[in-house]
Amino acid sequence: MEPVTLVTERLLLRTVGPGDAAAVYAACQDPDIQRWTTIPSPYLREHAEGFTSAIVPAGWREGTAFNFGVFERLPQDGLPDVLGPSDRGEGPLVAMLGIMPRPMGTGEIGFWAVREYRRRGYVAEATRALTHWAFTELGVGRAEWRAEVGNEASRAVAERVGFTIEGVLRAGIIHRGEHRDCVIGSLLPSDVGVPASVPYRSASPTAY
Numbered sequence: 001m002e003p004v005t006l007v008t009e010r011l012l013l014r015t016v017g018p019g020d021a022a023a024v025y026a027a028c029q030d031p032d033i034q035r036w037t038t039i040p041s042p043y044l045r046e047h048a049e050g051f052t053s054a055i056v057p058a059g060w061r062e063g064t065a066f067n068f069g070v071f072e073r074l075p076q077d078g079l080p081d082v083l084g085p086s087d088r089g090e091g092p093l094v095a096m097l098g099i100m101p102r103p104m105g106t107g108e109i110g111f112w113a114v115r116e117y118r119r120r121g122y123v124a125e126a127t128r129a130l131t132h133w134a135f136t137e138l139g140v141g142r143a144e145w146r147a148e149v150g151n152e153a154s155r156a157v158a159e160r161v162g163f164t165i166e167g168v169l170r171a172g173i174i175h176r177g178e179h180r181d182c183v184i185g186s187l188l189p190s191d192v193g194v195p196a197s198v199p200y201r202s203a204s205p206t207a208y
Contacts, residue, residue: 003060006068006129012090013068013097013126015060016052020069023093024048027114036151037112038175067098070126097126099134105141105198107134124160135189139197143187146173148180155183163187
């Protein structure tokens with residue numbers, strides 16, 4: 001799939017490339033990003049270069065992961081909601097955001113925010129745009145969010161977007177070579193007023 005660029009009120013979401021390696025490397029020196037995400041630790045410049053020049057393009061090309069750099073949007077009148085990669089009006093990198101296709105029409109969301117740009121609602125705003133795109137363009141029927149138990153910042157973003165927290169999965173993720181418990185949440189097309197590509201029949205509460 002060819003990369004796309006998404007635009008929100010304050011942000012521009014686009015694929016990253018070699019020119020973004022320095023910004024990714026600098027952001028990932030943050031101990032909180034290394035603590036709560038699956039990036040390598042310590043995070044070296046070569047990791048950022050490999051991510052931006054090889055891993056991200058391969059994910060788009062093979063349809064295995066759709067990663068976006070999230071940038072502050074510079075004011076430009078008349079920008080459409082979906083742009084080509086060359087039509088940019090962007091400021092600094094503020095976050096990374098991605099969705100990975102999973103079986104049965106599920107897409108798993110992942111993100112991190114640059115320390116200096118947290119608590120501004122940027123990741124929630126970007127996640128809303130990404131999930132809408134995934135529901136309407138990728139045919140995703142269920143967006144999933146997972147985070148290790150204790151990652152309250154990530155959970156706050158998920159809840160702000162509208163994810164329903166469904167519980168704790170024991171040994172639900174592997175992090176730093178060991179199974180760890182994680183919280184899981186979901187967002188459905190119907191939660192945001194988007195028609196689903198596959199009909200959904202919810203069970204009654206008494207069925208549980």
